[in-house]
Amino acid sequence: MYHFFAEHENIHDSYIDIVGSDVNHIKNVLRFKEGDKLLISSGDNVDYECSIASMSDEYIRADILSKDEQGKELPSRIILFQGLPKADKMELIIQKAVELGAYSVVPVAMKRSVVKLDAKKAKAKVERWNGIALSAAKQSKRSIQPEVTEVMTFKQALEYAGKLDKLLLPYECAEGMEKTRKVIEEIGHGESVGIFIGPEGGFDRSELDEAVNAGCEIITLGKRILRTETAGMMLLSVLMYNMEE
Template sequence: MYQFFVEPGQIQGNKVIITGKDVNHIKNVLRMKAEEEISVSNGVDGKEYRCGIKELSGEEIICEVRFIREEGVELPAKVYLFQGLPKADKMEWIIQKAVELGVYEIIPVAVKRAVVKLDGRKAESRVLRWQGIAGAAAKQSKRGIVPRVRNVMSFQEAINYSRQADIKLIPYELAEGMEKTREVFGSLQPGKDIAVFIGTEGGFSPEEIETAAKEGVVPITLGKRILRTETAGMTVLSIIMYHLEQ
């Protein structure tokens, strides 16, 4: 079943009004007809509104809500991915997979060893594209919300923003002790905010690790092998999903 996101105001009682680009997609790409069923979310409350198409016009599609699934599909904790800016188009892949794994927000971070430098209009344009990728991934994986991609932050700004989190993790190649890693992941509980810091291809600088540790960010190891930046984040998110999924 196809899923679409609408603004909360577009759900009016038992009626849903779909506008914008989705109108063309439903009519001319998917070639859907009246009485066919779609899934709609408002991107806020995590509910799934199962709807039947009633009217199709040039500018809007009117649907009728048939039933509402309230338990949702979201993880019972908010996971914030602080991703160091990687090379090339890796960020697009990271965002797509992170959304599939249940991340709540993605924060691009300009760490010290990042090769990619984004500022001004270029950064704004890139973030808009990344948000679009997050939206498409949320549709594909039938998320109840569209995870937000924040503006690029400096490492210190990211540390400051992470202070709201209950648990803060930073995989680091010089960290030791898988027992500690198991203990940290085993302590995860529903209702907690979790921040995950992932470095770039060059990793974090010792100064960044020291700054993070002073703010309560826990360095952990992910094993004896060195993981690529796009692998490390997905590894951590997968483990978190495994421990929290209900």
């Protein structure tokens, strides 16, 4: 069943109006007809199974058949703080992070990041990244639309993460999988988690010191060195497996 999102003002007691670019996609790309079923999410972990009642050039009206207030989200919010990688790796990272249940993704300009974005380029990138996040949310039938925030400095990212319950930072020189297992197993139901992943060059020593002072747990992901586009996915997968209800 195809999945779409609707704004709260377009969700009514018995029907939902779909507006914007999705109208053309449903009518002219998917070629849906009246009576066809859709899955529509409100963006706050509520899903609606609907049937198309009528279509126009401006909107599509879908009757609500059933409502699922449980949604498909993890019981904990996981935020990925990703050091800016080279080339188009960020697009893959965002796509997979959304599929694996990340609540949001924060691009972080770190000392060893090769990519340097000025304000204009950063704005365009973030717009594109949010489009990728939305597509991934639809494909994986998420009940929310995970956000990709503006690019932050490492200091800004740590301040932003200060509101979270647990902060994890995988580091290649860290040792002891037993500690990693213990830290992950001790994450309580509903506790929010921040994951800090370095760019290709890893973390600068000063960044590690700042992270520890901010309350980050330095952990290992094993004896093998993982690429920046792999490390976050690996940790997100483990957290999803442990948290999934």
